[in-house]
Amino acid sequence: MVVIGLAVAATGWQALALAAPDESLNSAPNSSPDAVTRLLIDRGLLPTDATSVAPTLAQTVRERVRDSASDMVITAMNFLGVPYRRGGSTEATGFDCSGFTRHIFEMSLGLLLPRRADEQANATGLTKIDRDELRAGDLVFFNTMRRTFSHVGIYIGDGKFIHSPSVGGAVRVDDMRYAYWSQRFNGARRAGPTITLVPQAEAQTGASAR
Numbered sequence: 001m002v003v004i005g006l007a008v009a010a011t012g013w014q015a016l017a018l019a020a021p022d023e024s025l026n027s028a029p030n031s032s033p034d035a036v037t038r039l040l041i042d043r044g045l046l047p048t049d050a051t052s053v054a055p056t057l058a059q060t061v062r063e064r065v066r067d068s069a070s071d072m073v074i075t076a077m078n079f080l081g082v083p084y085r086r087g088g089s090t091e092a093t094g095f096d097c098s099g100f101t102r103h104i105f106e107m108s109l110g111l112l113l114p115r116r117a118d119e120q121a122n123a124t125g126l127t128k129i130d131r132d133e134l135r136a137g138d139l140v141f142f143n144t145m146r147r148t149f150s151h152v153g154i155y156i157g158d159g160k161f162i163h164s165p166s167v168g169g170a171v172r173v174d175d176m177r178y179a180y181w182s183q184r185f186n187g188a189r190r191a192g193p194t195i196t197l198v199p200q201a202e203a204q205t206g207a208s209a210r
Contacts, residue, residue, distance in 0.1 A: 072108040072137045076154050076162045079104075082171045084164045089115075095164040097151050100171060101139060104154060109191065117141065118149040126189035134188055140176065142184040149186065 085094030089103055098117040105111045113120045120126070121141050129138055136157040144151040144166075153163025159177045164170070174181060 072104060072154070073156045073162075075108045076100075076104045076156070079171045080162070080173070082164070084167055084169045084171075086167065088164075095171060097153065097164050100164040101152050101154055105191075111191070117152040118147075120152055121149040121187060121189060123189070126191060129188040129190045131185065131188065135190070137191075139189040140185065141187045141189070142181060143186045144184055151184075155188065 083094040086096050088094035089099030102113045105113050134155050138155045140155050140161050141149045142151040153161040155161045162173050
């Protein structure tokens with residue numbers, strides 16, 4: 001069993017998705033602008049001469065943006081555009097839906113989810129969440145193959161989720177409020193205080209539901 005804590009927020013994932021890895025967030029305020037600072041300047045959240053702004057002001061704005069989304073969401077957004085591949089579970093091979101969520105959970109939380117979408121929905125340590133309780137980082141499930149929990153993605157806030165959709169597609173963000181997804185939504189799960197890891201040998205077996 002692995003003890004975990006998952007504190008996430010919905011607002012600001014768009015900005016953080018475009019940011020460089022976390023080390024850029026720790027740059028000194030008076031250094032040359034990093035990806036986050038440049039993004040804040042472009043969006044009018046910092047003046048164009050941000051490098052000369054009082055360090056406390058620049059740092060306060062940067063920390064506010066940094067705290068607005070979870071590492072899991074940032075990690076997931078780094079894989080936008082990776083092609084769908086049935087049975088795929090790495091960036092090199094491509095992802096299917098459950099391979100993508102499994103990869104993100106392992107990278108960001110150190111947790112190894114079961115391989116199939118329906119198995120992830122029933123994984124020990126994941127708590128059922130109502131749709132109106134969704135927070136960024138929750139798993140969201142859909143009935144896309146005439147059976148429950150046949151597709152899975154990760155909620156990122158503002159009614160949107162990131163997933164690896166289907167053959168010919170690639171990792172992308174979709175809006176759960178669109179009719180197609182709204183009509184097929186059939187549950188959500190959140191990582192609780194504990195979750196059972198899947199043994200590596202077992203993890204190598206089983207195909208994805210998508």
